[in-house]
Amino acid sequence: MTDPVYVRTMARYNRWQNGSLYAAADTLSDEARRQDRGAFFKSIHATLNHLLWADTMWMSRFSDVARPTGTLRDSAFFVDDWTTLKRERAVMDERIAAWAEKIDAAALSGELKWRSSIGTDVVKARWLAVAHFFNHQTHHRGQVHAMLTAAGAKPEDTDLILMQLV
Secondary structure (H helix, E strand, C coil): CCCHHHHHHHHHHHHHHHHHHHHHHCCCCHHHHHCCCCECCECHHHHHHHHHHHHHHHHHHHCCCCCCCCCHHHHHHCCCCHHHHHHHHHHHHHHHHHHHHHCCHHHHCCEEEEECCCCCEEEEEHHHHHHHHHHHHHHHHHHHHHHHHHCCCCCCCCCHHHCCCC
């Protein structure tokens, strides 16, 4: 089962890795960030958009964050402007970190019920939904890391074990 230490660690990892990816993406032109690179959401910009949209969706289920507009299909177009996307990413990362700091074992127990982005009702163990939230981030950040590297940008290593503990 997921525990509060895992949640806080993964929230810190999320913030660290997003900082690395956005810094690397900042070295590219807007055209290069939006270039179709063959990923599921096509471009760096679109994949980062999907990730922010999905994090907002999950945080709306876990906390008082407002549910994002649009559907899963629209998620790649969540925020068009690069500067705004960077700012909203930083805000979301701080919200995730603040939420994680307040998590206790009771908050991870029981079931989480929600209506999915495709309109079905879902019930899952709360700890599993939280673990999925962080796994989803890692999955898509890996795609972005690969696209950035292929574009000549230099994001930091992604190994969790390399994250500074203090």
